[in-house]
Amino acid sequence: xxxxEDNQTKDNKYHFKVINYRKAITAIRALDYExxxxxxxxKIPRVGKKIAQKIGECVSLGRIKKLDHLDWDQERLxxxxxxxxxxxxxxxxxxxxYNKGLRTLDDLRKLPDLTKNQISGLxxxxxxxxxxxxxxxxxxxxxxxxxxxKLHPDIQSQVTGSYRRGKPDCGxxxxxxxxxxxxxxxxxxxxxxxxxxxxxxQGFLVDHLSLPTWSDDMANxxxxxxxxxxxxxxxxxxxxxxxxxxxxxWIHLGAALLYFTxxxxxNRSMRLLAANRGMRLSxxxxxxxxxxxxxxxxxxxxxxxxxxTEREIFDYLGINYLExxxxxx
DNA sequence: GCGCAGCGTCC
DNA sequence: GGACGC
DNA sequence: GCGC
Ligand SMILES: O=c1ccn([C@H]2C[C@H](O)[C@@H](COP(=O)(O)OP(=O)(O)OP(=O)(O)O)O2)c(=O)[nH]1
Ligand SMILES: [Mg+2]
Numbered sequence: 001x002x003x004x005e006d007n008q009t010k011d012n013k014y015h016f017k018v019i020n021y022r023k024a025i026t027a028i029r030a031l032d033y034e035x036x037x038x039x040x041x042x043k044i045p046r047v048g049k050k051i052a053q054k055i056g057e058c059v060s061l062g063r064i065k066k067l068d069h070l071d072w073d074q075e076r077l078x079x080x081x082x083x084x085x086x087x088x089x090x091x092x093x094x095x096x097x098y099n100k101g102l103r104t105l106d107d108l109r110k111l112p113d114l115t116k117n118q119i120s121g122l123x124x125x126x127x128x129x130x131x132x133x134x135x136x137x138x139x140x141x142x143x144x145x146x147x148x149x150k151l152h153p154d155i156q157s158q159v160t161g162s163y164r165r166g167k168p169d170c171g172x173x174x175x176x177x178x179x180x181x182x183x184x185x186x187x188x189x190x191x192x193x194x195x196x197x198x199x200x201x202q203g204f205l206v207d208h209l210s211l212p213t214w215s216d217d218m219a220n221x222x223x224x225x226x227x228x229x230x231x232x233x234x235x236x237x238x239x240x241x242x243x244x245x246x247x248x249x250w251i252h253l254g255a256a257l258l259y260f261t262x263x264x265x266x267n268r269s270m271r272l273l274a275a276n277r278g279m280r281l282s283x284x285x286x287x288x289x290x291x292x293x294x295x296x297x298x299x300x301x302x303x304x305x306x307x308x309t310e311r312e313i314f315d316y317l318g319i320n321y322l323e324x325x326x327x328x329x
Numbered sequence: 330g331c332g333c334a335g336c337g338t339c340c
Numbered sequence: 341g342g343a344c345g346c
Numbered sequence: 347g348c349g350c
Pocket of ligand 1: 160161162163169170171172173174259260261262263264267346
């Protein structure tokens with residue numbers, strides 16, 4: 001029995017509801033048996049009283065009462081969801097525009113004060129809505145890898161994100177690039193620059209959503225760079241795709257892979273676990289000796305202890321290694 | 330009743 | 341510093 | 347909304 005319960009997120013209250021619905025859904029999806037009662041549902045971790053109750057309704061009535069009279073403000077929900085599906089449009093803009101009486105994407109296209117990313121998001125809207133088959137993700141991964149290896153043949157490039165978790169299709173392409181024993185911001189920025197120049201000349205990168213910025217302070221410190229843009233394989237019928245490229249210090253490669261492979265819920269759970277053990281986990285690594293004040297606010301940086309490999313981080317956290325395909329929650 | 334990840338860029 | 345994104 |  002499949003279950004889907006979708007909601008709209010508007011930060012600070014509904015936000016965590018939606019996250020918990022997602023957690024419950026993936027927990028249920030991981031089961032290999034049918035749920036036939038509310039009591040049975042209640043036993044599943046992350047399925048609490050309220051969600052179990054709804055499952056109970058679904059089993060006995062075939063529907064969820066709450067959903068019946070939900071259509072009420074459905075117009076607002078639908079329009080907000082549509083607006084938020086545009087890159088660069090979040091909860092705030094979507095609501096603001098709805099309240100101004102805007103209803104369609106063509107209404108948005110007429111606005112004079114769109115940001116650069118919103119303009120791109122609207123321009124490539126249809127293409128960006130399309131899922132990307134694994135085969136095309138691989139092809140795109142190779143384009144980036146060859147561009148990188150032109151500079152130094154020992155540069156490594158890996159496709160991460162949902163692709164690495166084994167999904168049959170992906171929302172975008174997430175790539176992590178690193179070079180053995182290269183850690184400094186200066187060297188890594190040059191690698192990033194080279195890759196981008198190369199891919200722009202090729203006509204592969206056609207638009208930029210967010211560019212890495214160079215600041216010469218701490219040029220010799222380990223520092224990573226993130227690029228976000230729009231790419232397109234050569235050929236007529238090819239579709240524009242959203243691509244994120246991360247160039248990272250060799251010592252942070254494991255942490256970066258862990259982060260960029262996700263999924264987001266898995267990252268947040270691991271980071272929470274680290275925090276509860278006096279540590280901090282980020283895309284740069286695992287840090288110990290982290291002090292936290294009231295409201296769990298971090299008081300110090302902590303000391304970097306792991307991040308070269310993913311396994312190192314799992315080990316240091318004292319949890320079993322998870323293969324990428326197992327990192328769904 | 331409380332907290333819920335951590336960090337970067339754009340504007 | 342908020343909005344938006346990964 | 348969930349777990350502590
Ligand atoms: O709020 C977020 C969003 C993403 N990520 C990490 C995990 C995620 O797997 C990775 C890449 O993000 P993306 O948005 O591309 O997600 P995905 O898991 O690759 O799914 P999709 O197929 O939609 O691209 O970045 C986070 O840590 N927090
Ligand atoms: Mg992705």
